[in-house]
Every structure is written in C-alpha cells, then in structure tokens.
Amino acid sequence: MSFREKSAWITVLSYLAVYGFYFRRIAQAAAAGQAGTFHYGSLLVVTVIVLVVVQIALLVAIAIAGPRDAQTPRDERERLIELKAVRIAFVVLSCSVLTVCWLAAFNPPGFYTVNALFFALVLSEIVRNASQITYYRSRV
Amino acid sequence: MGTIRNEIRRLRFEHGEMTQQQLAEKIGVTRQTVNAIELGKYSPSLEAAFRIADVFGRPLESVFRYAKE
Numbered sequence: 696m697s698f699r700e701k702s703a704w705i706t707v708l709s710y711l712a713v714y715g716f717y718f719r720r721i722a723q724a725a726a727a728g729q730a731g732t733f734h735y736g737s738l739l740v741v742t743v744i745v746l747v748v749v750q751i752a753l754l755v756a757i758a759i760a761g762p763r764d765a766q767t768p769r770d771e772r773e774r775l776i777e778l779k780a781v782r783i784a785f786v787v788l789s790c791s792v793l794t795v796c797w798l799a800a801f802n803p804p805g806f807y808t809v810n811a812l813f814f815a816l817v818l819s820e821i822v823r824n825a826s827q828i829t830y831y832r833s834r835v
Numbered sequence: 836m837g838t839i840r841n842e843i844r845r846l847r848f849e850h851g852e853m854t855q856q857q858l859a860e861k862i863g864v865t866r867q868t869v870n871a872i873e874l875g876k877y878s879p880s881l882e883a884a885f886r887i888a889d890v891f892g893r894p895l896e897s898v899f900r901y902a903k904e
Contacts, residue, residue, distance in 0.1 A: 697867045770864040772877050831867070834876045 698757060698764040699773055700831040703824040705753045709746060710824075714817045717742040721810050730806040739813070776830040784823035791815030837903040843873050846891045846898065862886040 696704075717738065724733040758765035769777070795811045847853040855869040862869075862883055871877035872887075879887065888895045 697865055700867075764865075767865055770868050771880050771883060772864065772868040772871060835871075 697773070697831070698761060698767070699769070700828060701757045702754060703827045703831070705750060705757070706824040707821055707828065709749050709753065710817060710821050713742060713746040713749060718810070718814060718817075725807070730804045733806065735806065735810065772835060776827050776835055779830060779835065780823045780826035783826045784819045787822045788815060788819035791818060837901050838875060839878050839899055840875065840902050841872065841899045843869070843887060843898065846893070850891060858887070858890060861890050 720738060721733075721735060724730065724735070792812065792815050795808060795815060798811065799808050843858070847855070847858060855873070856866045859866045859869045863886070864879075864883060868877060868879075872879050884895060884899055888898045891898060
C-alpha cells in the first residue's frame with residue numbers, strides 16, 4: 696500500500712470516528728430540543744483540533760515507517776486518481792449544498808443549516824478519499 | 836474497446852531480475868504504479884511507456900500491444 700493510499704485510509708477512518716462523534720452529539724441535541732441553546736461552536740472547534748492532532752500523529756507515524764515512500768512525489772497515476780476523486784467529491788458537495796439551500800428556504804434555526812452544511816463538507820471529503828482508495832485498488 | 840497488454844514482468848526478469856521498485860525508480864513512478872501497469876489496471880502515459888521501453892532497450896510495440904476485444 697502506497698503512502699498516499701494509507702493517507703486516504705487515515706482520513707476516512709479519522710473523519711468517521713471524530714466527526715461521527717460530533718454529529719452523533721448534534722443529533723442528540725436536536726432530538727432533545729436543544730437546537731436553540733446547544734453550544735455547537737465550541738464543540739466544533741474542539742472536534743477539529745482533535746481531528747488535526749489525530750491525523751498529524753498518524754501521518755507522521757506512517758511517514759516514519761516508510762520515509763522513502765512518503766518523500767516520493769505524486770506520480771502520473773496518483774495525480775489522475777486525485778483528479779477523478781475530486782470530480783466525484785464535487786458532485787456530492789454540490790448536491791448536498793443545493794439540498795441544504797432548498798431546506799434553508801423553510802427558515803430552520805441556524806443550528807440545523809450550519810451543521811447540515813458542515814456535514815456536506817465532511818461527507819464530500821470522505822467520498823473524495825474513499826474514491827481514491829477505490830481507484831488505488833482497482834482500475835483507474 | 837480494447838486493452839493494452841504488456842511484457843514488462845517478463846522483461847524485468849530477463850534484465851537481471853529487476854524488481855518493480857528498481858524499474859519504478861528508473862522511470863520516475865511509484866512501485867505501486869509499476870505493479871498496476873503490469874496487471875493492466877493502469878495504462879501509462881505515452882512518456883512513461885517510452886521510458887519503460889527505453890529501460891529495456893526495446894521498441895515500444897514490443898513492450899506494449901493493443902489487444903482488441
């Protein structure tokens with residue numbers, strides 16, 4: 696497995712774990728009727744910090760385990776995989792954002808709109824990295 | 836629609852049992868890309884294909900061939 700494929704796996708798994716916790720907490724707050732009072736801003740900041748620390752730690756670990764692979768620049772196949780994955784992720788992001796815009800027309804509290812937009816961003820990033828993993832393992 | 840087949844694995848072994856990593860370093864791609872090319876999972880660019888042929892000292896069409904399906 697190349698360094699870039701390992702990086703993609705780290706991103707997917709860390710996003711699912713860390714943001715999974717965040718959105719589960721958001722869903723709990725919404726279910727409890729706390730949409731107007733829940734301080735999701737501070738939770739979001741902490742979540743992002745935790746994610747960055749986790750990702751940096753894991754990326755450094757795999758870079759130390761395979762320094763030559765980590766230092767090798769992207770080759771033509773990796774650049775092609777990245778471009779194809781970005782195209783797929785863009786479609787997901789576009790559709791998600793349009794959906795949120797449509798729902799925003801019904802004037803929901805900002806809690807829902809902000810978190811829905813953030814979910815769209817997280818989802819597209821997961822899709823981008825998952826697409827890369829799929830292309831690494833199959834024909835590109 | 837056809838596929839591009841290649842003789843890279845055989846040529847590697849004929850050239851002093853060259854490893855995929857060694858070939859990758861000579862042509863400027865990763866070992867995983869060389870593996871993908873050999874398995875037919877990736878068709879290299881024209882430039883990369885020429886570099887591979889040059890490593891083995893063979894004309895391009897003796898390393899890669901287009902197979903109609």
